[in-house]
Amino acid sequence: MPKTYSTKPKSLDKSAKARGSGLRVHFKNTREAASAIRGLPLKKAQQFLKDVIARKQAVPFTRYNGGVGRHAQLKNHPKCSSVGRWPKKSAEFLLGLLKNAESNAENKKLNIDRLRITHIQVNKAQKLRRRTYRAHGRINAYMCSPSHIELIVEEKPESAKPKKDREIVKTDDK
DSSP, rough: OOOOOOOOOSSTTTEEEEEEEEESHHHHHHHHHHHTTTTTTHHHHHHHHHHTTTTSOEEEEESOTTTTOOGGGGOOOOOOSEEEEEOOHHHHHHHHHHHHHHHHHHTTOOOOOGGGEEEOOOOOOOOOEEEOOOOGGGGGEEEEEEEEEEEEEEEEOOOOOOOOHHHHHHHHOO
16 A cells, blocks of 8 residues: 555645655654744754754754753743753754755755745654563563654745735715
8 A cells, every 4th residue: 555645735746745654763852843843944944953953942842841841942932931852863854854855856846945844744653662671570661652754845936026005096976
């Protein structure tokens, strides 16, 4: 059965896709990083993720924020109340997918400067099972939480030039 995306782009000619399945990167961190770049232009999203890796900007944690510390970098962030982290591995995986989508867009001869992330989704993949040995001869599960990631970038038209104000013609209605 072919793998399909959860949504379709508005125009197949003006969009590019990228996806990764079963990636060994934490689901919760990747979900928060993906939600931080949703809707951004491609170049701005890539710069944001590079800044996350360099710890210049933090990713706001909105849903999975139990035990996550507050940081001054997020003080004025519009999406959260100063709670966040710098998920380096998630940022690296997302950067790789963005680069893949950029290459797919170049192959379709799209304008890279006008690409915007219109869809990004992170799903939980099947857990990989290992075991850890405990005291008194017991064994516990030791599982990782990998992710499926898919994204769609679309070329947005140039911003429309403002129209001149129309002249209002008054008529004499008596």
